[in-house]
Amino acid sequence: MEPTKILLAEDDPNLGMLLSQYIRAKGFKCTLATDGEEAYSAFTAGSYDFVILDVMMPKKDGFSVAKDIRGIDRETPILFLTAKSMKDDKLKGFELGADDYLTKPFSMEELLARVEAILKRTNKKEETHLYSINNYLFDFNTRILSFQGKEQKLTTKESELLKVLSKNIGKEVDRNDLLKAVWGDDNYFNGRSMDVYITKLRKYLSLDEKVEIVNIHGKGFKLTLK
Amino acid sequence: MEPTKILLAEDDPNLGMLLSQYIRAKGFKCTLATDGEEAYSAFTAGSYDFVILDVMMPKKDGFSVAKDIRGIDRETPILFLTAKSMKDDKLKGFELGADDYLTKPFSMEELLARVEAILKRTNKKEETHLYSINNYLFDFNTRILSFQGKEQKLTTKESELLKVLSKNIGKEVDRNDLLKAVWGDDNYFNGRSMDVYITKLRKYLSLDEKVEIVNIHGKGFKLTLK
DNA sequence: AAAGGATTTTAACTTTCTTTAACACGAGTA
DNA sequence: TACTCGTGTTAAAGAAAGTTAAAATCCTTT
Structure with a gap:
C-alpha cells in the first residue's frame, strides 16, 4: 500500500517545516503550503488523503480553503489548527465540514494521534465496542466480559465471535457469515473450531440464566435473552 | 420527528462549546452543562434522549452523575468521555450502566458516529416471539414450549413448524405453504419429514386436552382449540 | 534461539437433530 | 367393495453440533 498523502498548510515557516518533517518521519508523504491560496492549488493539483489547515493564514484563511475544498470534495478529512484565543463565533466555521481541530500549542505526537484516529475512522467506520447482554457487559476493546463484578478476560477469537453475536441479539447469524466475519474463511475445519x-x-455466559446461545440446525447461531 | 435531544457535560469551555456546536450542526438539539451538578439538574429538568458525560468534572464527576441519572432512569443512553491515562480498573465504573465510552483525544466525527451507533442500537428492541396456545406458552426465541411450569425444549424444525401453525390458530395452513415456509421446498420427501x-x-401438545393439530385431508393442517 | 505460556486448531468421541425407510391405517374414489 | 393415495407412527440411518483433551501454533521473554 502506498503511503498516505497529507497536505499541510501552515504560514509560520518554522512550525511548518518542523511539522512536515515530523510527519514524513512517521511514514507519510507530506506537502507543505505556506498560505491559503497555495494550499488550495496544491489540493487541486495533487490527490491528498488528508488536509491540515492552519486557520490564520495570509491571502486565504483556513476556513475559506476548507470551504473551497468541500466544494469539490466532500470526503477528504480536514483538521484545523486553531489559536487558543479563537472566539466562539469563529467556531461556527466547523459546520462547513471539518473533521477535527487542534488548539495551539499542541505536541506533535498529539497531532499525529488525531490524524491517525481520523484516518482509522474514515477508512473503516469505527463501531461501538461496549455491548450489554442482559446482566453481562462486554467490552470489546479490553476484551473483558463482566457480570456483577466478576470479570472474564476473553481471547481474540472468543471476543470477535461474541461481538458478532452481540450485535445481533435475538437475530439468527448465519453460520457461514459468522465464520467469514471471524475466521475469514468458512471451510469445514474452521467450522469445527468455531463450535469449540x-x-x-x-x-x-452461563452465570446469567436469561442469556443463551441457541443453535439453528443447519443455519447458524443466535444469542437470545429469555 | 423532532430532533434528538443531547445533554453534554464538559467542563473545558473550549471543548464544550466546540462539541455542542458541532453536535447542533449535525441536526441534534444540544444542551451544554459545565459541571456535574449542572448536568444532573439539567437532566431532571428537561427530557433528553442521550447523555454525554466527561468523567472528570468539578463538583460532581461523570460517574456519580451517571449513577444519579440511573437512579431515576434506566433507559437513556450514556456515553463517557475519559482521559487517556485512565486505567482498566477504573473502567469498572462503567458497570453502572454506561452504553459506551470514548477516550480523549478523539475526533468529533468519531463522537458523532458513536452517538448514532448507540441510538440505532437502543431504538430497536428485540421483538418478542411469544405465542399463547390455550394453556401452552411458546417462546420462539428460546424455543421453549411451556405448560403449567413444565418446559419442553424444541428443536429448530419443531419450533419453526409450530410458529407457523401458532400464527394461524383456527385457520387451515396449506400443506405446501407450510413446507415452503419451514423447509423452503415442498417436495415429497420434505413432506414426509414434516409428517414426522x-x-x-x-x-x-397432548398435555392440554383442548389443543389439537388436525389434518385436512389433501389440503393441510390446522392448529385448533376445542 | 529456546523456553514457557497462552491461544487456536485438530481429533476423537458423544449427543442431538433431521431425514429416510418401512409398515399401518383410514378417507376418498372407482 | 376394493384400491389408491395421503397421512400416522416408529425405528434406524445419517448429518450437524456439543464436548473434551491433546497437539500445534503463536507470543513473549530471556
Whole structure:
C-alpha cells in the first residue's frame, strides 16, 4: 500500500517545516503550503488523503480553503489548527465540514494521534465496542466480559465471535457469515473450531440464566435473552 | 420527528462549546452543562434522549452523575468521555450502566458516529416471539414450549413448524405453504419429514386436552382449540 | 534461539437433530 | 367393495453440533 498523502498548510515557516518533517518521519508523504491560496492549488493539483489547515493564514484563511475544498470534495478529512484565543463565533466555521481541530500549542505526537484516529475512522467506520447482554457487559476493546463484578478476560477469537453475536441479539447469524466475519474463511475445519468456541462462550455466559446461545440446525447461531 | 435531544457535560469551555456546536450542526438539539451538578439538574429538568458525560468534572464527576441519572432512569443512553491515562480498573465504573465510552483525544466525527451507533442500537428492541396456545406458552426465541411450569425444549424444525401453525390458530395452513415456509421446498420427501414432526408436536401438545393439530385431508393442517 | 505460556486448531468421541425407510391405517374414489 | 393415495407412527440411518483433551501454533521473554 502506498503511503498516505497529507497536505499541510501552515504560514509560520518554522512550525511548518518542523511539522512536515515530523510527519514524513512517521511514514507519510507530506506537502507543505505556506498560505491559503497555495494550499488550495496544491489540493487541486495533487490527490491528498488528508488536509491540515492552519486557520490564520495570509491571502486565504483556513476556513475559506476548507470551504473551497468541500466544494469539490466532500470526503477528504480536514483538521484545523486553531489559536487558543479563537472566539466562539469563529467556531461556527466547523459546520462547513471539518473533521477535527487542534488548539495551539499542541505536541506533535498529539497531532499525529488525531490524524491517525481520523484516518482509522474514515477508512473503516469505527463501531461501538461496549455491548450489554442482559446482566453481562462486554467490552470489546479490553476484551473483558463482566457480570456483577466478576470479570472474564476473553481471547481474540472468543471476543470477535461474541461481538458478532452481540450485535445481533435475538437475530439468527448465519453460520457461514459468522465464520467469514471471524475466521475469514468458512471451510469445514474452521467450522469445527468455531463450535469449540461456542462451547466456551456458553460456559462464560452461563452465570446469567436469561442469556443463551441457541443453535439453528443447519443455519447458524443466535444469542437470545429469555 | 423532532430532533434528538443531547445533554453534554464538559467542563473545558473550549471543548464544550466546540462539541455542542458541532453536535447542533449535525441536526441534534444540544444542551451544554459545565459541571456535574449542572448536568444532573439539567437532566431532571428537561427530557433528553442521550447523555454525554466527561468523567472528570468539578463538583460532581461523570460517574456519580451517571449513577444519579440511573437512579431515576434506566433507559437513556450514556456515553463517557475519559482521559487517556485512565486505567482498566477504573473502567469498572462503567458497570453502572454506561452504553459506551470514548477516550480523549478523539475526533468529533468519531463522537458523532458513536452517538448514532448507540441510538440505532437502543431504538430497536428485540421483538418478542411469544405465542399463547390455550394453556401452552411458546417462546420462539428460546424455543421453549411451556405448560403449567413444565418446559419442553424444541428443536429448530419443531419450533419453526409450530410458529407457523401458532400464527394461524383456527385457520387451515396449506400443506405446501407450510413446507415452503419451514423447509423452503415442498417436495415429497420434505413432506414426509414434516409428517414426522407433526406427530412429535402432537405429542408435546397432548398435555392440554383442548389443543389439537388436525389434518385436512389433501389440503393441510390446522392448529385448533376445542 | 529456546523456553514457557497462552491461544487456536485438530481429533476423537458423544449427543442431538433431521431425514429416510418401512409398515399401518383410514378417507376418498372407482 | 376394493384400491389408491395421503397421512400416522416408529425405528434406524445419517448429518450437524456439543464436548473434551491433546497437539500445534503463536507470543513473549530471556
